[in-house]
Amino acid sequence: MGLSNSESSQALKRTVIVAIFSAVAVVLGIVEAQIPLSAMGLMPGAKLGFANIMILTCIYFLRGRDAFMLVILKTLLTAFILGTFSSLLFSLFGSLLSFIVMFLLMKGGRMQLSLIGVSIAGSIAHNIGQLAAASMVMGTTSIMYYLPILLVTGIVTGVAVGYAVRYLVSSLSQISLFEEFLR
Amino acid sequence: MKRADMLLIAVILIAALAFLVPRYLSGNEGKGGEGKELVANITVDGKHYRTIKLTKEEQTIDIRTERGYNILKVHDYGVEMYEADCPDQVCLGFGFITRPKQTIVCLPHRVLVEIASPAGEDEIDGFVQ
Numbered sequence: 001m002g003l004s005n006s007e008s009s010q011a012l013k014r015t016v017i018v019a020i021f022s023a024v025a026v027v028l029g030i031v032e033a034q035i036p037l038s039a040m041g042l043m044p045g046a047k048l049g050f051a052n053i054m055i056l057t058c059i060y061f062l063r064g065r066d067a068f069m070l071v072i073l074k075t076l077l078t079a080f081i082l083g084t085f086s087s088l089l090f091s092l093f094g095s096l097l098s099f100i101v102m103f104l105l106m107k108g109g110r111m112q113l114s115l116i117g118v119s120i121a122g123s124i125a126h127n128i129g130q131l132a133a134a135s136m137v138m139g140t141t142s143i144m145y146y147l148p149i150l151l152v153t154g155i156v157t158g159v160a161v162g163y164a165v166r167y168l169v170s171s172l173s174q175i176s177l178f179e180e181f182l183r
Numbered sequence: 184m185k186r187a188d189m190l191l192i193a194v195i196l197i198a199a200l201a202f203l204v205p206r207y208l209s210g211n212e213g214k215g216g217e218g219k220e221l222v223a224n225i226t227v228d229g230k231h232y233r234t235i236k237l238t239k240e241e242q243t244i245d246i247r248t249e250r251g252y253n254i255l256k257v258h259d260y261g262v263e264m265y266e267a268d269c270p271d272q273v274c275l276g277f278g279f280i281t282r283p284k285q286t287i288v289c290l291p292h293r294v295l296v297e298i299a300s301p302a303g304e305d306e307i308d309g310f311v312q
Contacts, residue, residue: 112187117184120195121191134290138226140226142286142297143286145286151195151196151202154195
């Protein structure tokens with residue numbers, strides 16, 4: 001391998017961080033599945049989006065392709081543990097759209113939006129992505145009936161996730177593993 | 184939070200309200216009841232499956248496909264998903280629906296139940312092949 005010592009150590013660190021983050025994201029996904037949101041009278045299928053905490057943190061510290069890897073890993077693992085093939089398809093669609101939106105906002109709009117704003121945008125993008133996938137599969141647009149409610153819940157969960165990411169980033173910044181990824 | 188965050192939240196809220204307000208204003212007149220019976224269109228995998236009348240009397244509708252089964256219950260001019268063997272059980276969370284355009288979706292089974300008024304143009308879409 002043509003990697004120098006420090007380069008390969010950084011690549012190793014990246015891999016380790018992605019592995020740890022996807023493990024935590026899967027656990028968060030399982031914890032989230034135990035909370036019966038629809039029983040509380042909310043939109044059925046609405047989720048808190050805890051796993052987004054890890055994805056947004058990963059975008060903050062690492063490169064886009066590392067975060068992309070995390071999104072794929074987390075979605076596959078969560079679907080294998082909790083879901084079915086069709087739910088894998090929907091969550092993949094939502095997660096990818098949410099990742100793209102958050103990545104672009106972090107790279108391009110970092111000056112305007114804080115982490116909380118980015119998280120809200122990501123959560124909304126996730127909802128829109130899933131609704132779009134669902135309406136394609138069902139061959140109808142009447143599912144878009146739920147869009148306004150999902151927009152409002154997206155703001156609430158986005159703010160919660162955004163605050164969590166802020167605390168997580170400031171804590172992780174003090175760990176030596178993350179030192180060289182700080183900007 | 185920065186100002187841009189607040190702006191983003193405001194824009195999304197306004198968009199959500201713009202969708203919600205007209206629906207809220209026209210909400211009650213569309214409600215079913217005696218005399219103006221609504222129907223529910225059931226679609227499976229994008230294809231029309233059955234159209235049922237929403238009556239006050241109770242009736243159960245079985246939808247059995249190779250993916251699994253869904254049991255719908257019609258009563259009091261509305262309809263609800265009563266039982267299903269889908270893995271996520273999200274369809275049960277939609278509750279009892281009574282108004283046109285409201286839907287119950289079971290994604291794993293590709294089942295869609297949508298309420299429409301019998302004379303409305305909503306229904307025509309279901310029959311055009």
